[in-house]
Amino acid sequence: MGKLTAKQIENLTTPGTYEDGDGLRLLIKANGKKYWVLRFQLSGKRREMGLGTYPAIGLKEARQNSSDKRRLLRDGIDPLQARDEVRAAQVAAEQQRKNKSITFQDVSVDYIEAHRAGWKNVKHAQQWTNTLATYAAPVIGDLTTSQITTEHLLEILKPIWASKAETASRVRNRIELVLDAAKARGLRDGENPARWRGHLDKLLPPSSKAKRTQNHPALPYSQLSRFIQALNSIEGQSACALKMTILTACRTSEVLAADWSEIDLKAKLWSIPAARMKAGKVHTVPLSDAVIALLKGLPQIQGSSHLFPGARKGRPISNMAMLMTLRRMDHKELEDGGKGWRDSDDRIITAHGFRSTFRDWAAERTNYAREVCEMSLAHVVANGAEAAYWRSDLLDKRRALMADWAEFVTLNGNGLAVPE
Numbered sequence: 001m002g003k004l005t006a007k008q009i010e011n012l013t014t015p016g017t018y019e020d021g022d023g024l025r026l027l028i029k030a031n032g033k034k035y036w037v038l039r040f041q042l043s044g045k046r047r048e049m050g051l052g053t054y055p056a057i058g059l060k061e062a063r064q065n066s067s068d069k070r071r072l073l074r075d076g077i078d079p080l081q082a083r084d085e086v087r088a089a090q091v092a093a094e095q096q097r098k099n100k101s102i103t104f105q106d107v108s109v110d111y112i113e114a115h116r117a118g119w120k121n122v123k124h125a126q127q128w129t130n131t132l133a134t135y136a137a138p139v140i141g142d143l144t145t146s147q148i149t150t151e152h153l154l155e156i157l158k159p160i161w162a163s164k165a166e167t168a169s170r171v172r173n174r175i176e177l178v179l180d181a182a183k184a185r186g187l188r189d190g191e192n193p194a195r196w197r198g199h200l201d202k203l204l205p206p207s208s209k210a211k212r213t214q215n216h217p218a219l220p221y222s223q224l225s226r227f228i229q230a231l232n233s234i235e236g237q238s239a240c241a242l243k244m245t246i247l248t249a250c251r252t253s254e255v256l257a258a259d260w261s262e263i264d265l266k267a268k269l270w271s272i273p274a275a276r277m278k279a280g281k282v283h284t285v286p287l288s289d290a291v292i293a294l295l296k297g298l299p300q301i302q303g304s305s306h307l308f309p310g311a312r313k314g315r316p317i318s319n320m321a322m323l324m325t326l327r328r329m330d331h332k333e334l335e336d337g338g339k340g341w342r343d344s345d346d347r348i349i350t351a352h353g354f355r356s357t358f359r360d361w362a363a364e365r366t367n368y369a370r371e372v373c374e375m376s377l378a379h380v381v382a383n384g385a386e387a388a389y390w391r392s393d394l395l396d397k398r399r400a401l402m403a404d405w406a407e408f409v410t411l412n413g414n415g416l417a418v419p420e
Helices: 006-011 059-074 079-099 104-118 124-140 150-161 165-184 221-231 237-248 252-256 289-296 321-335 354-365 370-376 384-389 395-412
Strands: 016-021 024-028 034-042 045-054 269-272 283-286
Touching (some): 016 059, 034 059, 045 059, 059 079, 221 321, 221 395, 237 252, 237 354, 237 395, 252 321, 283 395, 289 395, 354 370
Antiparallel strands (some): 016 024, 034 045
């Protein structure tokens, strides 16, 4: 029989320790709270184990708990260790239950958010979201990552592997990264079913054999004269942005986000920050007289530092602006009985395609070195050991090249109209 009674315990208020027997004791602290404690000895060491608080645990339950723990001791089992193992198993079971409710869609959303700040292109996150939603989600979106198999990947990739090879390659890579993230979070184990080398490469043909590279539709430089004449008849910011894109041979994103703080009219230079460059390096663009004239004619809008401010405050015009201008020009050309502004595959030309127009002209109509032409496009011209010794940006030679290009563009177009 124990020494304590239920009534006695209820009336005890003085801080201290009250023995019940067989190591069970009631501990009353200075704040009046009461705790059950079991004192025992194991391997020659005296130890204590909490059995809960009173009155949540009554005297009868405390004695039963104490008896259970002493039974473990008789079997040579440490009750503290046994309790920790039970708790760990409960935590693992709960985590497993939670893991079963975490889908591929959940993990992909978390992955995109975690990496969004590190992607220099603001559109990258949306591209991730769109491709996974379009191709992956219908098949594996509602599955847990541990349920995803190679068969699921083949179901996603086979329909687009040949017809949309570049997209398929990106989808596969993005699924692989999401599943790697899931493994790092303990949501799956084993082989990544989206891995290419040594896995999917045995089941699908190489992407180089499944596709023909689709370049941006570009205008042949022989047609530039007629195009510039048509472009001169169009007013507005998008037309000006398109002219600057053509004259500088820069990417459309670089032109659209151009800021007046980057322009030095006196030095005739445009310094594009590394954050906006594909190669992640500052790119200095020499500005021809034609570009300077274009820039001087642009209105500077109060409250906006963009060369081509959009309707939304603090934002430039949309990346669709130049494309829509080209589509309207193509439509007008077709209405007038022409063939439209198309490439050899009958695709409407794109603003980005004028970089190809420039490169073809430079290769076929000038004697400038390859390095000069490639640097003008902000392409990497050296790798490895060669890159370590390459210091010059060939600015003077690039300035001469861009001046010649501007002369070719403006003379063939009977002059390039600039905003007044």
